[in-house]
Every structure is written in C-alpha cells, then in structure tokens.
Amino acid sequence: MSAAAKIEVGVLGATGVVGQHFVALLAEHPWFRLAWLGASERSGGKRYGELPWRLAAPLPGDAARLEVKTPDPDEAPKIVFSALDASVAGEVEKEFASNGHIVLSNARNYRMDALVPLLIPEINADHLDALALQKKRKGWSGAMVANPNCSTIFLAMALAALREFEPERVMVTTLQALSGAGHPGVSSLDATGNVIPFIAGEEEKIENETRKILGEFRGEEFESAKIGISAQATRVPVVNGHTEAVSVGFRKGVKTEEILAAFERFSGKPQAKKLPSAPVRPIVYLDGADRPQPRIDVERFGGMAVQVGRLRECPVMGHKFVLLGHNTIRGAAGAAVLNAELMRAEGLLN
Numbered sequence: 001m002s003a004a005a006k007i008e009v010g011v012l013g014a015t016g017v018v019g020q021h022f023v024a025l026l027a028e029h030p031w032f033r034l035a036w037l038g039a040s041e042r043s044g045g046k047r048y049g050e051l052p053w054r055l056a057a058p059l060p061g062d063a064a065r066l067e068v069k070t071p072d073p074d075e076a077p078k079i080v081f082s083a084l085d086a087s088v089a090g091e092v093e094k095e096f097a098s099n100g101h102i103v104l105s106n107a108r109n110y111r112m113d114a115l116v117p118l119l120i121p122e123i124n125a126d127h128l129d130a131l132a133l134q135k136k137r138k139g140w141s142g143a144m145v146a147n148p149n150c151s152t153i154f155l156a157m158a159l160a161a162l163r164e165f166e167p168e169r170v171m172v173t174t175l176q177a178l179s180g181a182g183h184p185g186v187s188s189l190d191a192t193g194n195v196i197p198f199i200a201g202e203e204e205k206i207e208n209e210t211r212k213i214l215g216e217f218r219g220e221e222f223e224s225a226k227i228g229i230s231a232q233a234t235r236v237p238v239v240n241g242h243t244e245a246v247s248v249g250f251r252k253g254v255k256t257e258e259i260l261a262a263f264e265r266f267s268g269k270p271q272a273k274k275l276p277s278a279p280v281r282p283i284v285y286l287d288g289a290d291r292p293q294p295r296i297d298v299e300r301f302g303g304m305a306v307q308v309g310r311l312r313e314c315p316v317m318g319h320k321f322v323l324l325g326h327n328t329i330r331g332a333a334g335a336a337v338l339n340a341e342l343m344r345a346e347g348l349l350n
Contacts, residue, residue, distance in 0.1 A: 122268030150331025
C-alpha cells in the first residue's frame with residue numbers, strides 16, 4: 001500500500017510503555033500511518049522526541065517530530081489505539097467512540113461490557129458482529145473493541161486450540177513480568193529476588209475474560225463459555241514475558257499426542273488472511289524439557305506467538321503444560337494492532 005493510501009491512526013496514552021510499543025509497531029506498518037499522538041496535559045504541546053523513550057528499539061523519526069496533543073476527538077484521526085490507564089480510559093474512550101471514532105482499547109474498562117467485543121482474532125472474530133448493537137443501544141457513532149488482559153490472551157489461545165476436547169476445568173498460576181505494571185511500576189526493593197503473590201484484579205480478569213472470549217455472541221448478547229477457571233497471579237523479577245503453569249481437565253478423553261497436534265495445527269482468520277502482524281503459527285510448541293523461558297524465548301516470532309512447552313499428563317486434572325507470551329506486544333499493543341488489521345480486512349474500518 002502506498003504511503004498516501006495508508007489509513008491514518010492515532011494513539012491515546014502515547015507516552016506510557018504500551019503507548020510506546022504502539023508507536024514502534026505502527027512506524028513501518030504497511031496499512032496504517034501514525035498521524036496523531038495523545039497524552040495528558042503534562043505532555044501536551046511537546047514534541048514526542050522530547051519525552052523519555054523507554055524501549056530498546058529506536059524512536060521512529062516520524063513519530064519524534066509529532067506534537068503531542070491532549071485527548072480531543074475533534075483533532076484525532078478516526079482510528080485510535082488506546083493505551084490509557086484505566087483510571088482515565090473509561091470517560092476518554094467513551095467520548096471518542098461517541099464522536100465517531102473507532103477505539104481499539106488496551107484498557108480494562110470496557111472488556112466485560114455486554115456490547116463490546118473482547119477480541120482475539122484467531123478465536124472469536126465473529127464477536128465483531130456486536131458492533132452493530134453499539135450504535136443501536138449506546139448511540140455511539142463510532143465503535144469500541146477491546147483486547148483482553150495480557151495473561152488472559154495467552155491462556156485463551158491455548159484453550160481455544162483444545163476446544164474440540166471440551167476443556168471444563170482449568171487451574172492457572174501466572175508468573176508475570178515487571179513491565180506488566182508499567183513504568184516505574186514495582187519498586188526495586190519489592191521486585192529484586194522476590195515473588196509477589198498478588199496483582200490487584202488480575203485473577204478475576206483471567207477467570208472472567210477467558211470465559212467471555214471462548215463463549216458465543218448470540219445476536220443480542222454474549223454468552224460465556226461454561227468452563228471452571230481458577231487463577232493465581234504473581235509478579236516475578238522478569239522484565240518482559242508472562243509465564244503460566246496450566247492444568248486442564250477435559251470432558252472428552254484425550255491423549256497427550258492429540259493435544260500436541262491440536263496446538264500445532266491451531267490457526268485462525270489472521271493466518272488465513274495473512275494479516276501483517278499475524279504470526280504464521282499462533283502457538284509454537286518447544287520440545288526442550290526446560291522451555292519456554294522468558295530470557296531465551298520471549299522475543300521470538302516478533303513477540304506475537306504464544307509459546308508452549310512441558311506438555312504432560314496431570315494426575316489431578318488430566319493434562320498440564322507451561323506457556324509464555326510477550327505481555328506488552330501480543331499481550332497489549334500488538335494485540336490491538338492485529339485487531340485493527342482484522343477489522344480492516346473485514347471492511348469494518350470504513
């Protein structure tokens with residue numbers, strides 16, 4: 001696509017860690033052109049390049065030259081990615097959606113809304129049918145699509161690959177990276193050489209969001225999947241990459257080799273449509289007895305694939321495995337960009 005034909009997009013909350021990942025991912029995007037950056041009044045009026053850049057990737061030159069604006073729907077492009085903190089996202093995102101913008105949100109505020117798709121394109125692309133009801137029932141001239149909590153995305157993808165065996169009971173313990181808490185995040189005295197066995201609201205998000213994603217849109221409402229999920233969330237001294245230890249019980253009898261085959265063949269609309277950000281294989285199984293590991297594996301596949309290992313029988317639940325996902329890419333900014341790509345491919349960004 002030529003530069004002139006690209007769709008102009010903006011980023012709300014552009015100065016935070018997830019906002020910066022949006023900027024990096026959109027810099028050379030074949031379909032989208034970053035044209036607008038929004039942030040708080042503290043950053044408004046400054047050039048983006050004057051503000052601290054916290055990613056290892058270099059700051060894109062075009063983005064550095066943009067002036068940061070305060071969030072005003074009248075000035076922003078029609079398509080906006082939101083990396084806003086939940087404390088302000090609710091009102092700002094609603095204002096943008098009400099004024100004709102398509103908001104692709106990373107915040108938690110609308111994830112469980114009865115009319116907002118909680119989208120993972122490989123799993124529930126049909127949930128986008130709910131967008132028509134937003135205009136009808138909410139009166140929005142725009143639209144809202146949310147991507148799930150980072151840990152939820154990785155678990156839901158693994159369970160979606162195994163739907164043919166009818167998972168009914170799931171226990172998951174997460175070991176979540178420090179970057180998931182934003183910047184400056186967890187204090188060094190709390191994080192160093194330590195495990196913090198509590199992340200506010202995280203366990204409820206994993207349990208409730210996963211059921212919504214794996215459920216069905218019935219034309220008028222979402223019906224959550226009937227799966228029992230018990231989550232425990234911990235914060236560990238890892239920079240990037242959430243690891244999850246998962247045990248699953250199935251309604252149907254299933255062998256380990258059948259589960260492995262299901263992981264390896266799992267695919268969806270992003271792969272069929274060859275969307276720019278879609279990994280060729282959304283789930284990659286690693287054979288090593290000690291894999292996956294965040295330090296070795298998290299940057300592989302552009303951070304967009306879920307990596308699974310240690311699949312084996314579980315004496316209590318049936319089967320168990322370990323998975324890993326990049327929390328700020330596939331778990332945040334990359335997820336929303338992939339959502340936008342699917343909507344563009346489906347003609348929903350017009």
